[in-house]
Amino acid sequence: MTALAALIRRDIKIALRVGGGALIGVLFFLTVVVLMPFAVGPDLALLTRLGPAILWLGALLASLLTLDRLFMADHEDGSLDLIVMSRTPLELTCAAKALAHWLAAGLPLVIATPVLGLLLNLDATATSAVALTLLAGTPALTFTGMIGAALAVTLHRGGLLLAVLVLPLSIPVLIFGVAASEAAITGPLSFGAPFSILCALSLVSFVVGPFAAAASLRHGLD
Amino acid sequence: MRLTGSGVRCVRGGREVFSGLYFEAASGEALAITGPNGAGKTSLLRLIGGLLTIAGGSISLEGGESELTLPEQIHYLGHRDAIKPALSVSENLWFWRDFLGGEAFDPAEILVVVGLDHAAGLPAAFLSAGQRRRLSIARLLAVRRPVWLLDEPTNALDAAGQTLFAKLMGEHLLRGGLIIAATHTPLGITARELRIGGAS
Numbered sequence: 001m002t003a004l005a006a007l008i009r010r011d012i013k014i015a016l017r018v019g020g021g022a023l024i025g026v027l028f029f030l031t032v033v034v035l036m037p038f039a040v041g042p043d044l045a046l047l048t049r050l051g052p053a054i055l056w057l058g059a060l061l062a063s064l065l066t067l068d069r070l071f072m073a074d075h076e077d078g079s080l081d082l083i084v085m086s087r088t089p090l091e092l093t094c095a096a097k098a099l100a101h102w103l104a105a106g107l108p109l110v111i112a113t114p115v116l117g118l119l120l121n122l123d124a125t126a127t128s129a130v131a132l133t134l135l136a137g138t139p140a141l142t143f144t145g146m147i148g149a150a151l152a153v154t155l156h157r158g159g160l161l162l163a164v165l166v167l168p169l170s171i172p173v174l175i176f177g178v179a180a181s182e183a184a185i186t187g188p189l190s191f192g193a194p195f196s197i198l199c200a201l202s203l204v205s206f207v208v209g210p211f212a213a214a215a216s217l218r219h220g221l222d
Numbered sequence: 223m224r225l226t227g228s229g230v231r232c233v234r235g236g237r238e239v240f241s242g243l244y245f246e247a248a249s250g251e252a253l254a255i256t257g258p259n260g261a262g263k264t265s266l267l268r269l270i271g272g273l274l275t276i277a278g279g280s281i282s283l284e285g286g287e288s289e290l291t292l293p294e295q296i297h298y299l300g301h302r303d304a305i306k307p308a309l310s311v312s313e314n315l316w317f318w319r320d321f322l323g324g325e326a327f328d329p330a331e332i333l334v335v336v337g338l339d340h341a342a343g344l345p346a347a348f349l350s351a352g353q354r355r356r357l358s359i360a361r362l363l364a365v366r367r368p369v370w371l372l373d374e375p376t377n378a379l380d381a382a383g384q385t386l387f388a389k390l391m392g393e394h395l396l397r398g399g400l401i402i403a404a405t406h407t408p409l410g411i412t413a414r415e416l417r418i419g420g421a422s
Contacts, residue, residue: 006320010309017308078302081273085293087323221273 003088008100014073015104021066022104029062029109033116044121051120052130052181056174058116059109059134060167063141066105068162070097070149071217080153084221090214098146098209106138122185129184129191133198137177140202143209144169150213154220173201223249223285223368225270225400231278232265239265241278245416249285249368252391252401252413261419263404264301267371270402271298286368297367299375303358307347311338311357314346319364326365336360336386351378359387362394370394372403376410384410 015022036054040046074080083093110131117127148166155161180194224246231241239262247253255263268274270281272293283292305314315329333339336356341349349357355378362370370391376384388410391401395411403409 003321003323006317010306010313010317010321013313014306014308020308076302077304077306078300079304079306081268081271081298081300081302082304082318082322084273085271085296085298086321087290087294088321 003086004092004096007093007096008103011097011100012104015066015101020104021069022108025062025066025105026108026112028065029058029112030116032058032061033119037119047121048126048185051117051122051126052133052185053178054120055113055116055130055134056137056177056181059113059138060141060170060174062109063106063138063145064163064166066101067142067145067149067166068152070101070146071153071213072149075153080217081221084217090217091210094146094150094213094217095143095206095210098142098213101146102139102142106142109138110134126181126185130181133177133180133195136195136199136202137173140173140198140205141170143202143205144173146209147212147216150216151220154216173198176201223283223398223400225281225283225369225402227270227279227281229279230266230269230276230281232262232269232274233277234262234265234274238277240418243279243418247400247402247414249398249400250395252395252403252409252411253416254409254413255402255404255416255418256406257417257419263418264373266418267298267300267373267402267404271296271371273298283369292369295367296369296371297362298371298373299358299362300373303354304361305346305349305354305357307345309346310343311346311349312342314357315360315364318361322361322365322367324365324367327363329360329364332360332363335363335390337383352380352383355379356383359390363390368399370399370401370403372401372405374405375403376405376407 014020033054037047071080074083084090113131113134114127117130145166148162151165152162176194176198180191180198183189183194184191227243227245230243232239245253255266257263265274269276286295312329319326319329333342336359338353338356376387379387391411395401
């Protein structure tokens with residue numbers, strides 16, 4: 001347990017310091033969402049209707065932006081070798097790294113959502129619905145994205161490959177995240193059904209993600 | 223405790239690096255792996271550490287802790303020093319001490335031993351190459367591991383650093399440890415030589 005706590009503490013510390021990814025993710029999220037009204041035009045009704053989708057897309061792209069450093073940084077400086085050799089099971093280590101990444105890069109997105117909701121003409125109910133779906137859905141983005149991050153390390157390709165690998169995997173999360181938010185805003189569907197599926201997707205990713213990432217890291221360390 | 227490799231074969235990228243390699247090291251012994259560049263010194267260390275898949279033969283440790291695998295009883299000091307520039311010197315050391323686990327020692331005292339106590343609060347980004355190496359060496363002392371795998375350990379160390387490291391290696395051997403080092407320069411301790419790669 002000390003080992004995992006130490007790893008989570010270290011990753012969060014690095015993310016929050018100068019050059020870390022936490023702030024960059026939030027700034028990117030802000031930029032994407034701020035750009036949308038300029039692209040769509042000053043039609044308030046349209047913005048309200050598109051609001052949840054824009055916020056979700058922004059969060060998806062922002063979390064993707066910082067994901068490719070998840071294992072790459074450790075790989076480049078040799079830490080990953082020691083992590084693989086250590087006494088902590090690699091699956092748990094991967095889960096801990098993903099958790100740290102979500103705390104440092106995913107949670108700030110959720111916290112920023114209420115402010116950005118204002119820019120998209122969303123009322124309090126709508127904003128809290130979107131924030132709630134992001135809270136339930138962004139862990140799934142991190143934990144499935146981790147598989148791509150591990151593959152990017154083993155294939156020695158970062159950046160774009162990660163996006164190509166991870167974006168298709170995040171389609172279900174996006175569908176049910178936006179569906180749940182829209183259900184809360186406009187109806188007529190209930191909020192509960194898509195939200196439950198979103199939570200289920202997160203839970204599945206907690207199980208599948210660490211195992212797939214660990215398998216990929218073990219197989220491909222050369 | 224005895225580390226044995228028999229008929230070890232290594233293949234990288236479809237090309238055979240070496241094969242039919244036998245080696246043996248017991249408690250208190252050091253093995254210096256020498257050979258020309260590209261002979262597979264680092265590959266052999268990574269095979270022992272479980273970081274590469276062994277293509278043939280076997281590597282085993284007798285008399286170690288039975289509940290742990292071989293890599294879990296190893297300290298690996300590679301080319302890359304596993305130091306995070308954003309963290310301070312002591313934060314780096316504390317992390318590895320807590321993460322690696324096992325019998326652990328006080329990082330503050332270890333930093334004194336390796337001569338980095340004056341830089342404990344400094345971000346590791348500002349360390350020189352030699353100081354980074356000293357910090358990596360501090361990791362070997364932070365938790366106890368019976369087997370040390372060292373890849374060019376004295377690179378970038380000044381004369382005083384090399385003497386210090388030779389002393390630390392000597393102490394590790396006296397405690398019943400075991401050292402396998404890939405090196406081009408003399409280690410400063412008595413070590414059997416294992417030469418791999420063609421005659422050159």
